[in-house]
Amino acid sequence: xxxxxxxxxxxxxxxxxxxxxxxxxxxxxxxxxxxxxxxxxxxxxxxxxxxxxxxxxxxxxxxxxxxxxxxxxxxxxxxxxxxxxxxxxxxxxxxxxxxxxxxxxxxxxxxxxxxxxxxxxxxxxxxxxxxxxxxxxxxxxxxxxxxxxxxxxxxxxxxxxxxxxxxxxxxxxxxxxxxxxxxxxxxxxxxxxxxxxxxxxxxxxxxxxxxxxxxxxxxxxxxxxxxxxxxxxxxxxxxxxxxxxxxxxxxxxxxxxxxxxxxxxxxxxxxxxxxxxxxxxxxxxxxxxxxxxxxxxxxxxxxxxxxxxxxxxxxxxxxxxxxxxxxxxxxxxxxxxxxxxxxxxxxxxxxxxxxxxxxxxxxxxxxxxxxxxxxxxxxxxxxxxxxxxxxxxxxxxxxxxxxxxxxxxxxxxxxxxxxxxxxxxxxxxxxxxxxxxxxxxxxxxxxxxxxxxxxxxxxxxxxxxxxxxxxxxxxxxxxxxxxxxxxxxxxxxxxxxxxxxxxxxxxxxxxxxxxxxxxxxxxxxxxxxxxxxxxxxxxxxxxxxxxxxxx
Numbered sequence: 001x002x003x004x005x006x007x008x009x010x011x012x013x014x015x016x017x018x019x020x021x022x023x024x025x026x027x028x029x030x031x032x033x034x035x036x037x038x039x040x041x042x043x044x045x046x047x048x049x050x051x052x053x054x055x056x057x058x059x060x061x062x063x064x065x066x067x068x069x070x071x072x073x074x075x076x077x078x079x080x081x082x083x084x085x086x087x088x089x090x091x092x093x094x095x096x097x098x099x100x101x102x103x104x105x106x107x108x109x110x111x112x113x114x115x116x117x118x119x120x121x122x123x124x125x126x127x128x129x130x131x132x133x134x135x136x137x138x139x140x141x142x143x144x145x146x147x148x149x150x151x152x153x154x155x156x157x158x159x160x161x162x163x164x165x166x167x168x169x170x171x172x173x174x175x176x177x178x179x180x181x182x183x184x185x186x187x188x189x190x191x192x193x194x195x196x197x198x199x200x201x202x203x204x205x206x207x208x209x210x211x212x213x214x215x216x217x218x219x220x221x222x223x224x225x226x227x228x229x230x231x232x233x234x235x236x237x238x239x240x241x242x243x244x245x246x247x248x249x250x251x252x253x254x255x256x257x258x259x260x261x262x263x264x265x266x267x268x269x270x271x272x273x274x275x276x277x278x279x280x281x282x283x284x285x286x287x288x289x290x291x292x293x294x295x296x297x298x299x300x301x302x303x304x305x306x307x308x309x310x311x312x313x314x315x316x317x318x319x320x321x322x323x324x325x326x327x328x329x330x331x332x333x334x335x336x337x338x339x340x341x342x343x344x345x346x347x348x349x350x351x352x353x354x355x356x357x358x359x360x361x362x363x364x365x366x367x368x369x370x371x372x373x374x375x376x377x378x379x380x381x382x383x384x385x386x387x388x389x390x391x392x393x394x395x396x397x398x399x400x401x402x403x404x405x406x407x408x409x410x411x412x413x414x415x416x417x418x419x420x421x422x423x424x425x426x427x428x429x430x431x432x433x434x435x436x437x438x439x440x441x442x443x444x445x446x447x448x449x450x451x452x453x454x455x456x457x458x459x460x461x462x463x464x465x466x467x468x469x470x471x472x473x474x475x476x477x478x479x480x481x482x483x484x485x486x487x488x489x490x491x492x493x494x495x496x497x498x499x500x501x502x503x504x505x506x507x508x509x510x511x512x513x514x515x516x517x518x519x520x521x522x523x524x525x526x527x528x529x530x531x532x533x534x535x536x537x538x539x540x541x542x543x544x545x546x547x548x549x550x551x
Contacts, residue, residue, distance in 0.1 A: 048251070051126035053117070054098075055246035055516045057297040061331065062109040062134045066299040066320055067102040069117070071125070074098050079125060083107070090117075093318075095229060099296045102342075102464045103320045107333060109136035124282025128237050129254045134185075135333035137305065142516065144332045147179040147422040148380075149510040150470040153265065154195040154480070158214055160206040163484070164477030164529075166195065167508055169247055172475055173252035175527065179510045180252060184212040186330060187256050189342070190471060191263025191382040194293055196240045198224060198285070205478065217244070221266075224285040228292045237292070245297045248475075259330055260298040262342045263382040263445055266290045269394030271344065273415030277493045279315060280347045280393060280415075280464035287345070291316070294325050302509030303338065306368060312346055312358050327361055328382075329368075336515050337374040338442070341364055343383035344393070354419030356395070358384060362423060369430040375517050375549060378462025382518040383522055385428065385441045386454050386468040387504065388493040389482050392416060393445075396493035405488050409495070421495075425460050432462035438547045439466040440520065442513070447476040448490050448504040449511075449526050451545045456497035465499070467547050472509035481506040502543045512541075519548045 050056075051220040052075075058067040067081065069090075075099035079103035081088040090100035107113065116128035117292065135141045154166025163488030177189075201207050213222055219236035228237040264271040267273070270281040292538045294300060294316065303309070303322035306329070313326035326342040346358045355362065379385075383393060390400030390407055392415050398407040423430070431439035439462075453465035473480075483506060490500040502524060509526035523541040 002049060011200070022514050031226055049127045051433065052253045053123065053126045053251055054242070055297070056251045056254050057258050057260075057298045058131055058251060058256075059259060059302060060133055061132065062136045062300045063105065063107050063133060063302070065104040065107065065113075065115075065133070066101070066323065067104075068093075068299050068304055068446055069102070070242075070296070075100070075119075075121050075197055080118050082118055082119065084113050091320075092148070092293050095234070100348065101320065107133050109133055109139065110141075113294060124343055125161075125306060126251075126422075131255050131257075132185075132265065134331065135335075137249055137331055137506065138454070139333035141333045141335050143183060144186075144335055144515040145183040145184045146186045146188060146330075146420050146513040146515070147182065147510055148190065148442055148469075148513060149179070149474045150190040150263075150471055151192040151447055151476050152176075152189055152248060152478075153193045154475045155214065155240075155243055155479065156247070157292070160209050160479060163479050165479050166475050166477040168527075169378075169510075170289075171529070171533050171536070172248055174533060175474055175508060175510065176248065178525070178536050178539075180256065180355065180511070180514055182281065184256060184512070185332070187253060187258045188261070188330070188338075188380055188442070188471070189258060190261045190340075190380060190442075192265040192445070192475075193260060194241060194244055194268070195221075195265050195475075197265065197270050198268050199223065200279060201274050203272075209339065212230050218353045219421045220286075225287075227288045237289075241297060258298065259301070259328060259340055259380075261328075261340050261380065261444060262290055262295070262326065264344050266293065267344060271391060272299050273392040280344055282344065287435070290345075291325065297531055299323075300325045304329035304331055306371070308360065308364055311361055311364060314453070327364070331374075332515075335517065336376045337368065338378050339368055340380040341365070341382065344349040345380050349415070349417055350419060352418045352422065354417035355423050356420050357423065363427065365427060366430050369427075369434065370478075372434055372436050375437070376440075376520055377434070377437050378442050379427070379431065380442050380444075384443040384446050384470060385466070386450075386452065386492055386496060386498060387446055387450060387470060387489055387490045389446070389490040394493070395421055396495055398493050398495070400488050407488070407491060407494055421458075425457060426463070428454065428457050428458055428466055432464050433467050434464070434550065436518065436550060438520070438550045439464055440547055441466060441468045442511070442522075443468065444471060446470050446490050446504070447473045447481050448506050449473070449502065449509050449524055449542075450500065450504040451489075451502040451522065451524060452498050452500040452544060454498050464550065467545075468506055469524075469545070470504070471511040472507075472526065474508060474510065476508060488538055501545055505542070509542075517549070519546055523544050
């Protein structure tokens with residue numbers, strides 16, 4: 001008993017220190033001018049004791065926290081999350097008891113809370129930490145800061161013919177730490193949290209190397225005839241995911257609500273179409289793989305009063321009440337609303353009537369775009385607007401000319417559907433038709449960083465330009481950049497007219513988004529080996545791109 005009391009006292013002391021530091025950092029963030037200025041994290045990286053935790057990723061809205069966790073070993077009894085002294089029972093999400101979900105509801109808006117995880121007897125399983133709810137939907141905050149990036153997944157340290165397949169994990173963690181040093185109120189990780197392609201691996205030049213040299217280290221090949229958590233796959237699947245999500249994030253996001261969007265590689269395939277394969281929409285094994293990854297590792301999207309509960313994906317029995325794994329909303333009072341959406345899961349092939357997004361999802365996006373009830377608004381799709389690379393999974397018909405490595409419209413793209421671009425036109429027209437807000441899209445998927453504005457989309461005359469930001473890839477290695485094995489650099493689709501503020505840049509990085517009532521400022525950071533890794537801590541933005549509010 002005395003030992004437990006002493007442990008609780010140590011955790012409480014650490015919690016108070018971190019809580020005070022967190023409050024000070026948050027206040028500093030709200031006082032910051034538009035110029036990007038890094039802040040020290042609330043505590044040195046090694047001062048917070050994760051105890052038995054392997055990873056912890058939270059999300060938040062104005063009244064609720066949803067937190068996904070994993071532990072070093074299975075827990076014999078149900079843990080509790082203590083929220084300002086009130087207990088919330090954990091929900092076991094895996095067969096063994098390593099993974100637990102905590103759902104804290106009925107919270108107050110814009111309020112810092114002190115959290116801790118304990119066993120049933122009250123003994124701490126890690127140090128306590130702070131987490132803050134967002135402002136109420138009708139509140140009027142003056143500032144917000146977001147960090148956005150894409151493609152954070154991939155097994156680190158693997159090289160093929162002296163070229164990295166993915167950025168090694170140490171550099172990836174330092175990029176993430178630099179991004180978090182700016183004390184954002186939220187993180188958007190837009191797709192490709194996992195890279196473990198199955199059937200689409202075998203048409204790549206490094207397929208034999210991966211199957212013979214990499215897969216054995218994780219337990220061998222997966223059996224695609226059964227789910228990922230089936231006994232035949234479970235340990236391989238957990239090895240794969242542990243080495244990509246917890247290995248990168250650990251507990252670093254514990255005080256930063258995170259919004260994870262799902263993309264093609266999260267379904268354990270690349271988006272491809274040929275005589276042998278068609279990977280959009282995903283097959284059964286990919287659907288289950290993405291669902292089980294999210295169920296264990298990162299939170300679904302919390303409810304929003306303007307997002308219909310009946311959107312596809314939200315009817316899974318094991319989800320936390322009201323959540324959706326595919327379609328979400330980041331709402332920060334009246335300052336910002338951002339719908340986030342998966343563009344792979346429900347794609348269809350109905351020719352001119354085809355859709356990337358289901359009808360109800362499109363209806364929701366159009367309604368929220370036209371509502372104009374926040375100062376700022378941006379779409380956050382997993383499939384980029386503006387840029388193309390000649391792959392199946394583009395909004396656009398551009399194909400790759402193998403002779404010169406350039407995009408071309410001279411020929412039909414196998415599998416591509418005219419209806420996909422028709423849906424793109426409806427969405428982009430709605431964005432451009434806003435009368436009180438600028439039109440903005442912040443996106444993922446592309447292994448590049450870029451910024452610019454669309455001024456024309458085919459024969460559609462836009463009422464205002466649509467600003468588009470490729471947010472930057474955290475985990476891409478040498479062979480993952482389009483100009484490597486595909487020998488093409490992503491560029492604006494040929495069916496568009498576009499002013500490029502930053503041409504596609506094949507480097508790793510992230511985007512910092514500062515939002516005030518009168519503008520959004522996008523500070524874009526890039527870095528890539530062989531640049532010294534120490535430059536990450538001091539690098540300046542390669543571009544600061546300002547988008548004033550339309551008045």
